[in-house]
Amino acid sequence: MSELTADQALFLLQNVYLGSLKNESRITRKVLEAVPADKCQHRPDPVSKNAIELVRHIAVAENRFLETVINGVFDANAATIPDTVKTPQEIASWYEQHFAKNYEALKKLSGEQLVKMVDFRGLFQRPAVSFALLGMVHTIHHRGQLSSYLRCMGAKVPSIYGESYDDAQARKAAGG
Structure with a gap:
């Protein structure tokens, strides 16, 4: 396998990752906001994180990546x-x-910064730019987990990649 060049890394960030990151962040915020404040301790199983732990994990981890x-x-x-x-x-x-803040900083990075090898807890080393995708996939995974908690908590599930049942019902009730 050949090494990622600075130009390739810049292309990935600017033409693939940035648009997806921005779109996914809007969806993530909707899911985080959908958790009722009085249901933060909801935990579907004893080994699962409770809702507020998951909300915090999603918010912190994406920004960390x-x-x-x-x-x-x-x-x-x-x-x-x-x-x-x-x-x-x-x-x-x-x-x-x-x-x-982090999104704006990403837009200013050079290709050389993006190809710098980064160690992840001694498990693997990858070019810095790859952590944008890793963080996005991590967020999508846990956001799906959190969205599965919502209905069980009595909350409305927001639209994620298409209209949700709850948004469709609200639209129909409004005459749409």
Whole structure:
């Protein structure tokens, strides 16, 4: 397998990852905001994270992966949410603010920064740019997990890649 060049890494970021990251972040915020504040302790199984743990994990991890691309190093302690940010809605706002800052920083990176090899906890080394995709896939995975909690909590499931049942019912009720 040949090495990723700086031009290829820049192409991937600018023409493949950035648009998808922005679109997925809007969806992620909707799912985070859909968690009812009074249902944060919902846990479908004793081994599962509860809803608020999952909300926090999604918000922090995605930003941590973006910061990995930006800084050229994986820092397991980066992007922590302050203790004063407690509700799903507050966490969604924190997520959006940090994502926007990181997104803008990503757009300014050079190809050389994107091909820097980054070690992930001693498990593997990959070019920094690949952590943008890894973070997005990680977020999509856990966002799906969280969206499966919503109906069980009595919450409405937002549209993700198409109209959700709840959004369709709201549209029909509004005469649409």
